[in-house]
Amino acid sequence: MTPISPQDNALYERLKEVIEETKSMRNPLIEVLRQAQDIFGYLPIEVQEFIAQEMNIPANKIYGVITFYNFFTMKPRGKYTINLCMGTACYVKGAPRLAQMMEEELGVKIGETTPDGKFTLSAVRCVGACSLAPVFVIGEDTYGRVDTRDKMSAILKRYE
Ligand code: FES
Numbered sequence: 001m002t003p004i005s006p007q008d009n010a011l012y013e014r015l016k017e018v019i020e021e022t023k024s025m026r027n028p029l030i031e032v033l034r035q036a037q038d039i040f041g042y043l044p045i046e047v048q049e050f051i052a053q054e055m056n057i058p059a060n061k062i063y064g065v066i067t068f069y070n071f072f073t074m075k076p077r078g079k080y081t082i083n084l085c086m087g088t089a090c091y092v093k094g095a096p097r098l099a100q101m102m103e104e105e106l107g108v109k110i111g112e113t114t115p116d117g118k119f120t121l122s123a124v125r126c127v128g129a130c131s132l133a134p135v136f137v138i139g140e141d142t143y144g145r146v147d148t149r150d151k152m153s154a155i156l157k158r159y160e
Pocket residue numbers: 085086087088089090091125126127128129130131133135
């Protein structure tokens with residue numbers, strides 16, 4: 001395991017608490033991984049090894065779960081994650097074009113993080129706002145009918 005800084009230590013302490021709190025669940029691994037990703041921002045190998053040790057689960061099983069579900073990531077995320085909806089309604093209403101505009105604007109592909117660490121661009125399934133298609137979500141904010149580059153740029157500027 002890689003050495004941990006004092007700040008990381010507090011994060012690992014929090015993760016230990018999560019593992020303790022979820023002990024009574026029937027299958028706590030997904031919940032532990034979800035909360036670990038919230039705590040660390042992503043799930044690097046050293047966090048996976050820590051969970052494996054604490055939960056007495058083989059590390060390769062944890063790795064398998066993380067790579068199976070696309071909401072888990074082993075790469076550091078940006079400060080903001082842009083979740084672009086690729087559900088059917090959004091797809092029909094121009095999500096692929098919006099995705100292309102986003103990629104050009106940010107200079108990264110879907111699944112990547114901007115070099116300044118600000119944005120991670122991610123594609124998701126229906127977020128339940130189909131009447132506003134095409135839609136993307138940043139944090140708690142849902143943006144709909146984003147059909148021009150100007151509209152999209154103006155929204156992203158709010159996060160700068
Ligand atoms: S398909 Fe995009 S919100 Fe439902």
